Amino acid sequence: MGRWQPDARGRLARAALELYVERGFDRTSVAEIAERAGLTERTFFRHYADKREVLFAGSSELQDVLARAVAGAPESAAPMDAVAVALEAAAGVLEERQEHARQRQSVIDANTELQERELIKLASLSGTLADALCERGVDEASAGLAAEVGIAVFKFAFRRWVDRAEDKELSLFIRESLAGLRAVTADA
């Protein structure tokens, strides 16, 4: 049992999720997470900025996926269409780990601090989308709006997907929600 077991970061993330599920986020101390991972509290904070961040490390991957999808959308695509493409790409990533996503979400739903962190991560994704749209030559105002609204749609679709036991695909909910968006904004 050397000091150097592999994948300390991953062990911490798994230990944290397990404990958050078993006993709840605020009944879990960082010392306990570290202990289960065979490490010390100090080392936890070398891998994750804080006790919440351990649940959100994957968010940077989503950022890459969104940025690449927007950049790769056909030139002819309107801003909102590029956003739609990106959201479906992100959906693909989440669908690969459906069970993990559901478990993680149930932990987040049970704790306000975690919800706050989730929201700022989503806001950061919105910023990524906006930047990627600007790269396509979309004016800043339209880019910002399309990104903000796109993330709003994603939140809405993701919620519906997570809340249902059926295994209807997330991308389906996203298409439905985009259609709903057009319906709701059209009539006036």
Place this chain on the structure above:
Amino acid sequence: MGRWQPDARGRLARAALELYVERGFDRTSVAEIAERAGLTERTFFRHYADKREVLFAGSSELQDVLARAVAGAPESAAPMDAVAVALEAAAGVLEERQEHARQRQSVIDANTELQERELIKLASLSGTLADALCERGVDEASAGLAAEVGIAVFKFAFRRWVDRAEDKELSLFIRESLAGLRAVTADA
């Protein structure tokens, strides 16, 4: 200097904002806020759940305004129109304290934890909007989407309003943003 100076809550809020502006949020301790208000740290936490909440106490007022505005919108108004009415009503509240709003926002913009709190307050406003729409008989899906998107538009408009020195009205930015939303979602 009796123990019973009036408006302890208000004194704490003012002291907190002053200190957050002077020295920044994380360089300010709760003990310092309490001292400036002539109270103790323990008493601060009796009035505000945490160090951040002192900047967001007014959010419940916005909730009332939004709910009432949606309820009071003409029966003929489509969901998104009712949302528009509500957003302008909220804008009115903020415009009464433009200077306070700008100062407060500069503090929030300088600190991530405060941004997180702001986002969850906005999400809560979105929930309020959705509930109010449901009360009007709007189906839950449309209500949720309209609310979510409405708040996205509000965030966008508010940001533009705060960032400009000119005293163009917030409600103007909201109307512009709603128009932008329709433009961005229309072509497809």
Place this chain on the structure above:
DNA sequence: CGTTTGATGACAGTCACTGACATCGCTCGG
């Protein structure tokens, strides 16, 4: 004037998070 009630003070305790320094295991040039 005594009692009650609600707000405050005082104090100890937990835990998230940080800085500083020691230690360990691996790698690489010799």
Place this chain on the structure above:
DNA sequence: CCGAGCGATGTCAGTGACTGTCATCAAACG
């Protein structure tokens, strides 16, 4: 094969947010 260097970890002390508990004080009430 060996020692230097380096990156990851351990150890420890400290700060500050937040909580529970009990004492205390000012005002309202009978």
